[in-house]
Structures are given as C-alpha cells and as structure tokens.
Amino acid sequence: MYKIAVIGDYDSIYGFAALGLDTFPVTTHEEAGERLHVLAAKGYGIIYITEALAAELKHEIARYQGQLLPAIIQIPGISGNTGDGVRGVKKSVEQAVGSDILFSN
Template sequence: MTSRKNQTTEQRMAAVGDYETVLPFQAVGVEPFIPGNEVTEIRQVLQRLAATHAVVFLMERWFEELRELVDELNDTLPVSIIPIPDQRGSWGVGVRNIKKSVEQAVGMDIFSVQS
C-alpha cells in the first residue's frame, strides 16, 4: 500500500495561465503558475511541470500555440495536459480534444452520429 505522502507527491496538479485564469484553481489545491507571455518561458514551465506533476491544466490559447510540445509530453511522460478556457471564454479546444481521443479509441466520431 502506498503511503499518503507518496500519493500526494505522485498526484500533484498544476494550472498554467494568466493570473485570473489560474488563481481559482488554488482554492482546490492545484498549484498556480503564472509565466510571462513569452513562448520560451511558457514552454520551459510546461516541460518542468510535466516531469513533476500528474495533471497540468494549461490555458487554451497557450495549449494551441504549443500543441506539438503538449502532444509530445502527453505521449512520453505520465502526465495529462488539459486545456482550460481563460477569462475571455472557451476556444472549444477541450471539446475537440475529447472528440479526437474518443474517435481514436472507438474508431469513429460518436458525437456526430445521429439516431
């Protein structure tokens, strides 16, 4: 049986984005990270967190900008990088990702199937 301390370490979660987007996550125990708007800095923070956290919530705008890196990290490390909308609203990235994942697993887009 794994100790409680080890479970906490293994299941760390982080939220990466601007202040208004990630601050609410702190209320539920998710570590907020607010890098600058430079792609290089965001990339470095994401790579570091992907190696140490089980789940990383990433602002949709940055998720789209760093799509190749996100896919690589999701494929090579035991991390789930999940897009979250910012204060301006959703870009639909999360829904598209779910549809894509389900289509790959099932072999068809079950969300567009009409009864």
C-alpha cells in the same frame, strides 16, 4: 498520488488554487513551455493549460501526446472558449473507446 497543475495567465487560473491545485501563472509562451517541461519532469499527472496558451505551445505539447503521463488538458481562459479543449478531450475519448461518443443516430 499524482499532483495536478494549472498553467496560464494569472486571471484565468488563480481560482484553481482554492481547489487545492498547484497554479503556475506565466506571462510568455517561452516561460510556459519551460514550466510545462519542468512540471512533466517533476511527475505531475495532470496539467491543465489555457486554450490560448496551448495554441502557442502546440509543438511543446505534442511531445507528450504519445505518453500516458502527464495528461495535458486545455481549459478556457478569461478570453473565452475556443472549443479546442472540448475537441481535444473528445478526440482522446474516441481513441480510448474506439468510437465517437457524441454521435447519435
């Protein structure tokens, strides 16, 4: 079974520990980039990352986009929702099923 990690600022991610997820609070985007690579190397299957942090790590996250694992999923932080996470999931689903699932006639 794959492990699940959450990366972001402490206030945004501490609640995920109650769900049994491994949380990794970071304070800088350099620290977050290093943590992302370590978690990917350790075989984490899903890595949640706050949207604000993901915006600073686009180049680092792009390294994993062509790979099956880890799945890197953006989540809103305490600063709010930018919509990037929803757009990313929508794009992934469109690629998987071959059509826009939210398009209605």
